[in-house]
Amino acid sequence: MNGKGNCYDNSAVEAFFKTIKAELIWLRSWKTRRQAEMAIFEYINGFCNSRRRHSALRWKSPVTFDQKVA
Incomplete structure (x- = not known):
């Protein structure tokens, strides 16, 4: 992270x-938080x-x- 007030601090995470x-x-909805967590993990x-x-x-x-690199 850069200094306070730098607009590029968290741009990668926000993207x-x-x-x-x-x-x-x-695009979806889930019945439980656990279902949403698993969908995000997957x-x-x-x-x-x-x-x-x-x-x-x-x-x-x-x-x-x-x-291609290997």
Whole structure:
């Protein structure tokens, strides 16, 4: 984190929260908090970290990027 008042302090986290809300949270509803927690966990570990394309990887998924690098 940078100093107080720096507008770039948490921009990466805010961008991630916006993405997860747009791609998961706003599209569904859950009966319990536990169901929502599991859906978020599965989204992050099952999709976002493995299959979702990332601009930092030249719009490749982490799995595809790792296969081409190795």
